[in-house]
Amino acid sequence: MRGSISSCAEEVPQTNDTYTGLAGVVVASEIQDQQEECRRLSYGSTSSTSKIGNVGVHAREFESETDGLITGDQQKPEFCAAKIQIIMTSMYLGIFLAALDGTIVSTLMTHIASEFQALPNISWIATGYLLSTSCFQPLYGKISDVLGRKPMLVFSNVLFGLGCLICGCSNNLWFLVTGRFVTGIGGGGLTSLASITTSDIVPLRDRALYQGMCNLFFAIGTSCGGLVGGFFGEHGGGWRVAFWIQIPVCIVSCILIIAYLDLPPRHPNGGELQTSYKQRLQKLDWQGAISLVTALFLFMLTSSLGGKEIPYNSKLFLLLCILTVIAGAVFVGIETYLTSDPILPVSFLKDRSVCAGSLANFFCVMGMITVNFYLPIYYASVMNMGPTDVGKRSVPSFISIALGSLGAGYYMKRTGKYYWFTLLGCLIVILGLLQVNFISATTPVWQQYLLQVTPGLGVSILITVTLLAMIAAVPHEHQAATTSISYAFRSTGCTLGVSLGAAIFGNRLNNQLDVKVLSLVSEEHSEAELRMIISKAAHSAEWIHREAPHFVQATLIECYHYACKATFKFCLVVAILASISCIFIKEHRLHTSISRDK
Structure with missing residues (x-):
């Protein structure tokens, strides 16, 4: 297998039959035919030099600013299907790990807090990972342009594995937080570089299918994080094993990348191999x-x-x-x-597609993360559900996210269009969030399972389509920087969504508690007693159903109902803003070759 696949490092002639299908899955006969063609050609072949001198008036707005790097008028080789499958598998593993590690601590925190006696600061375990991921993720695009995709992918895997090792060997909380911070730096590279490298080896027309697969593995990793953490925390040898078990997967991903990701020296995004690393670092x-x-x-x-x-x-x-x-x-x-x-060209935001796509990413991620955070709070506080029942209601949304991403990719591959499909995604998000806004304590069980399905479907369509729209709006040599811009807006939208959601929820809850609970002052219930009830209810939804006095229980539940509803209205507003942003996206051609000459 290794011998036959390695021969695919050579260029495949650009024909109308070079599509690789869903995630590079093709029948064996097609792989064999492409491998035979691979063996007869090399990357240095002058007969296959790309002719992309005319990529449109719009492309000329983005002349290459990178001194010394190979630019878009030189060849951009096609990769054969078999090699694409292996390269993408290595990156799917990285995406899965990054998503898994983001949620694996959710079920480990109580075990860790008990061992280190550090419950007041335990949230820093999650915060450390999110901080480093969000801060360093946008850097990988330009750095990988200069140093090359392979070195940066290997670096990300090594850093991720090192962080997991530190976490597993921690003897106090802050040592563990340091490990989480290191892991987050690597995790940010695993996700962003997967998108960037995919654009290097797959034509735009097929690109969305692979992005759909990336989103699928991210969703699987996110959903499995809590389960994996809970299993190892209770039955699998302790919480440390939950971190150590990720290291072998990093090693496998590294080996596949080193063995098969052979971007040739003349590849525009492979780094300027004629210069030393010191010279390239000086260019950053x-x-x-x-x-x-x-x-x-x-x-x-x-x-x-x-x-x-x-x-x-x-x-x-x-x-x-x-x-x-x-x-x-x-x-x-x-x-x-x-x-x-x-390092992150803000001038690209002058282009309406890049700017509109970035804002759409910012707003739709902001809305979705808020729904995903406060809908479970509604289930727990208003409907008195336990963690298991709450978790079950989120499972269907992962399926809709996968279907939305893959469906968007299939549509773009077949039609080469995306503008109206983007607006359809916006409509689906708005309808889904309208449905969420009508939730009540009497909402049927079957509808509860579907509440996150519709907005998840719409957001997955938007995330997939807007990234392709942004990449299509700039020349190929700028796709890495454009992808970094997209991830920067997603990260800030995610963080700001959680923060604004918390502010809206907290303020509305406190106001409702003050107005509704204090109105119950009477000879039997003094103001001091009611204020103590308010204090306890504001800090624990579980207390309402377990220990709150019966006379005030319904009132407290009503306060939580209106507080959650306020955050859901906020989500609807930002979804409308995302839709308005999408209107300004300009539709560009999705080329069928990496060189964009077809």
């Missing part, structure tokens, strides 16, 4: 990278701590907001005026 926009990480870190920290550890009306929160704005302004200034090869 270090000022922009440092300012971007600083701005994102401050933003994520402010969003995560605001309203919880740090009150919104405190001077410290105001200071963090000011520092975040200053850091963001410094980053934009550096990228706009001080560097010729920016």
Whole structure:
């Protein structure tokens, strides 16, 4: 197998039969035919030089700013189907791990808190991973342009595995948080580089199918995280094993990448192999990278701590907001005026498709993460469901996410169009969130299982289509930077969604409790007694159903009902904003060859 696949490093002639189908799955005879053609050609063949001198007036807006790198007028080889399958498998493993690790701690926190006696700070286990992922994820696009995809993919896997090793060997909470931070840096690369590298080896017309598979593995990893953590935490040797068990998967992914991801020296995104790593590192926009990480870190920290550890009306929160704005302004200034090869080209946002796609990503992720967070709270607080029943109601949404991504990919492959399908996705999201807004304590069980299905379907369509729309709007040599922009907007939207959702929920809950509970003051129930009830109810939904006095129980449930409804209305508003953004996306041709000459 290894010998036959390695021969596919050569170029496959560009014909109308080079489509690889869903996730590169083709019949054996087609693979064999392509391998025979692979053996007869090499990447250096001058007969297959791409002719992409004319990629349209729009493409000329994005002339390459990268000094010394191979640009779009040179050849972009096609990869044969068998090799694509193996390369994509290695990246699917990375995506699965990154998603798994993001949720695996949800069922491990109680075990870890008990061992380290650190319950008040236990949330930093999750926060550390999210902070580093969000901060470093946007850097991988430009860095991999300069250093190459393979080195950065290997680096991400190694860093992820090292972080898991540190977590498993931790002897205190903050050592564990450090390991989670390191793991997050690697995890950010595993997800973003998978999308970037896919664009290197697959034509745009087929690209969405592979993105659908990436989304499918991400959904599987997310849904399995809690189950895997719970199993190892209770039955599989302890919580440390849950981290160690991920290391062998990293090793397998690394081996596959090293063995099969052979982007040739003349590949535009393979790095400038004629220069040393030191020279290539000197080309990087270090000022922009440092300012971007600083701005994102401050933003994520402010969003995560605001309203919880740090009150919104405190001077410290105001200071963090000011520092975040200053850091963001410094980053934009550096990228706009001080560097010729920016780490994250903000000038690309002048293009309406890139800007509209970025905003659509920002808003739809913001809305979906808020629904996914507060719908379970509604089930638990208003309907008195346990964790198992709540978890069951989220399972169908993972299926709809997979179907939405794959369906969008199949549609774009068959038609080469995406604009109207994007608007259809927007309509599905809005209808789904309208359904969520009508939830009540009497909502039928069958409908509860479907509440997250419709918005999940629509969001998965939007995420898949908008990424392709952004990539299609720029020349091939800028696809990595454009993908990084998309991931940056997703990360900030996700974090801000959780923060704004918490603020809306908390404020509405406190107002409802003050108005409705204090109205029960009487000779039998003093104001002091009711304020104590308010304090307990605001901190624990479980207390309402287990220990709250019977006379106030229905009132407390009603307060939680209206607080959750306020967050659902917020989700609907941001979904409408995402839809408005999508209207401004311009439809570009989805080419059938990587070189975009077909």
